[in-house]
Amino acid sequence: MSAINLLIDIVLLTMLVFTTIAIVRSRSLFAIVMLSGIYSLLSANIFVVLDAVDVAFTEAAVGAGISTVLMLATIGITGYEQKKRRSISRITPLIVVFITGAVLVYGTLDMPAFTNPSNPVHEHVAPRFIEQSPTEVGIPNMVTSVLASYRGYDTMGEVIVVFAALIGVLSLLGIREKKTDPVYTEPPPRPILQVMAKFMIPFIILFALYVQFHGDFGPGGGFQAGVIFSVAIILYTLTFSQQDAMDLVPPWVLKRLAALGVLIYGGTGVVSLLKGGNFLDYNVLAHDPIHGQHYGILIIEFGVGLTVACVMILIFFAFISRGDKNP
Amino acid sequence: MNFIIDALSWACLMLGCFLGISGAIGIFRFDEFYSRAHAASVTDTLCVLFIISGLVLQSGFNLVTVKMIFIVVLLWLTSPVASHALIRSAYQTGLKPKLAITRKESSKRTQS
Numbered sequence: 001m002s003a004i005n006l007l008i009d010i011v012l013l014t015m016l017v018f019t020t021i022a023i024v025r026s027r028s029l030f031a032i033v034m035l036s037g038i039y040s041l042l043s044a045n046i047f048v049v050l051d052a053v054d055v056a057f058t059e060a061a062v063g064a065g066i067s068t069v070l071m072l073a074t075i076g077i078t079g080y081e082q083k084k085r086r087s088i089s090r091i092t093p094l095i096v097v098f099i100t101g102a103v104l105v106y107g108t109l110d111m112p113a114f115t116n117p118s119n120p121v122h123e124h125v126a127p128r129f130i131e132q133s134p135t136e137v138g139i140p141n142m143v144t145s146v147l148a149s150y151r152g153y154d155t156m157g158e159v160i161v162v163f164a165a166l167i168g169v170l171s172l173l174g175i176r177e178k179k180t181d182p183v184y185t186e187p188p189p190r191p192i193l194q195v196m197a198k199f200m201i202p203f204i205i206l207f208a209l210y211v212q213f214h215g216d217f218g219p220g221g222g223f224q225a226g227v228i229f230s231v232a233i234i235l236y237t238l239t240f241s242q243q244d245a246m247d248l249v250p251p252w253v254l255k256r257l258a259a260l261g262v263l264i265y266g267g268t269g270v271v272s273l274l275k276g277g278n279f280l281d282y283n284v285l286a287h288d289p290i291h292g293q294h295y296g297i298l299i300i301e302f303g304v305g306l307t308v309a310c311v312m313i314l315i316f317f318a319f320i321s322r323g324d325k326n327p
Numbered sequence: 328m329n330f331i332i333d334a335l336s337w338a339c340l341m342l343g344c345f346l347g348i349s350g351a352i353g354i355f356r357f358d359e360f361y362s363r364a365h366a367a368s369v370t371d372t373l374c375v376l377f378i379i380s381g382l383v384l385q386s387g388f389n390l391v392t393v394k395m396i397f398i399v400v401l402l403w404l405t406s407p408v409a410s411h412a413l414i415r416s417a418y419q420t421g422l423k424p425k426l427a428i429t430r431k432e433s434s435k436r437t438q439s
Contacts, residue, residue: 190415196408 012046027082029075037068053219054143061227066312069234073319138290139216148297152280156265159307163262166311169318175251176321197239204232212305222301226308233313251317254310261307265300336384343377361424364414371406
C-alpha cells in the first residue's frame with residue numbers, strides 16, 4: 001500500500017515539475033493558462049493522496065475550475081501572446097534567484113523533520129481539536145468544525161477578503177451591460193453545446209447544494225459549493241450569451257446577495273453576542289450547545305456559499321463584459 | 328466463477344490501457360490538429376469505459392459500482408461535447424483540415 005502511494009507521489013510530483021518548467025518556458029499565454037489549470041489539478045491529486053480531501057476539493061474547484069476561466073476571460077482582454085521583453089542582463093536575475101533559493105534552503109534546515117509526530121504542530125492545538133471536537137461541536141467532519149466553529153473568526157476574515165476582492169474588481173472594471181451597444185451581435189448558434197449545457201446545469205446546481213449542506217458530514221462546505229454554483233452560471237454564459245445570463249441573474253441582485261452573505265455571517269456573531277456568549281460562539285444559539293453549534297455552522301456556511309457564488313459570477317461578468325475578442 | 332470474472336476484468340483493464348497508450352501515441356505522432364483531437368477523444372470515451380468496467384467487475388455490486396457507472400455516464404455525456412467544442416472553435420477560427428488530399432495532389436492542384 002505504501003509502495004504504491006510512493007509511486008503515485010513520485011509520478012505526480014514529477015508531472016508537477018515538468019508542468020512548472022513548461023509554464024516558465026512557454027510564450028503563449030493561452031498555453032500558460034491551460035498549464036496552470038493542469039498544475040492545480042495535479043496538486044489536487046496530491047492532496048487526495050495525502051488524505052486532505054477538503055483541500056483537494058477546493059483546489060480542484062477554485063484552482064483548476066474557476067481561476068482558469070477567469071484567466072481566459074482576462075487574456076481575452078489583453079491578447080494571447082507575451083510581449084517581447086527589452087533585452088536585460090541575465091546575470092542579475094540568476095544571482096537573485098540563487099541567493100533566494102539558498103536562503104530558503106538554509107531556512108528549511110531549522111524546521112522540524114517532515115512527518116515527525118512530535119513536531120510542535122502536532123502537540124498543542126491539533127490533539128485538543130481531535131479529542132474535543134466530537135463532544136464540543138458534534139459534527140462528523142472535523143475540518144468543518146475547525147473551519148467554521150473553532151476558527152470561525154478567521155473564516156469570517158476570508159469571506160470579507162473575497163468580498164473586498166469583488167469591491168476592488170467592480171471599482172476598477174465595472175460591469176458593462178450591453179443592451180444599447182450597437183456592436184453587439186448575436187453569437188452563432190451552438191446547438192450541441194447548448195443542449196448539453198441545459199442538461200448539465202441542473203446536476204451542477206444539485207451537486208452544489210449537496211456540497212453546501214453536506215459539508216458537516218463529508219468534505220465540502222460553503223466555499224466549494226459557492227464556486228460550483230457559480231460554475232453553473234458561467235457555463236450558461238459561455239454556451240448561450242452574456243445577455244441571457246445577465247437577464248437570468250441580474251448583476252444588481254448579485255451585488256446585494258454578496259453583501260447579504262457577509263451580513264449573515266457577521267449577524268450570526270452579533271446574535272450570539274446578544275444572547276450572552278462570545279462573538280461567533282454558537283453554543284448559545286439553541287438550548288442545547290451541540291444543537292447551537294449545528295445551527296451556527298449551517299447558517300454561516302450558507303452565508304459563505306452565498307457570498308462566494310455571487311462574487312465569482314460578478315467577477316466573471318466584469319471580465320467578460322470588457323471585451324469579446326474571443327467567444 | 329471467480330476466475331472468469333478476474334479474467335474478464337483483466338481483459339477490460341488491458342484493453343483500456345492499450346487504448347489509453349495508443350491515444351497518447353496518436354496525440355504525439357499525428358501530424359494535424361483534427362487527427363490529434365480524434366486520438367484524444369478515443370482516450371476520453373472508450374478507454375474510460377473499458378478501465379471502469381474492469382474496475383466494476385473487480386469491486387462486485389455495491390455503492391462504489393454505482394458511483395463508477397455514474398462517472399462513465401457523465402464522462403460519455405461531457406467529453407465528446409468538449410472535443411466537439413474544441414474542434415468547432417478551431418474550425419471557426421480558420422484551421423482547415425487536410426482531409427484525404429496528399430501532399431502531391433495538393434501541390435499539383437496549386438500548380439495547375
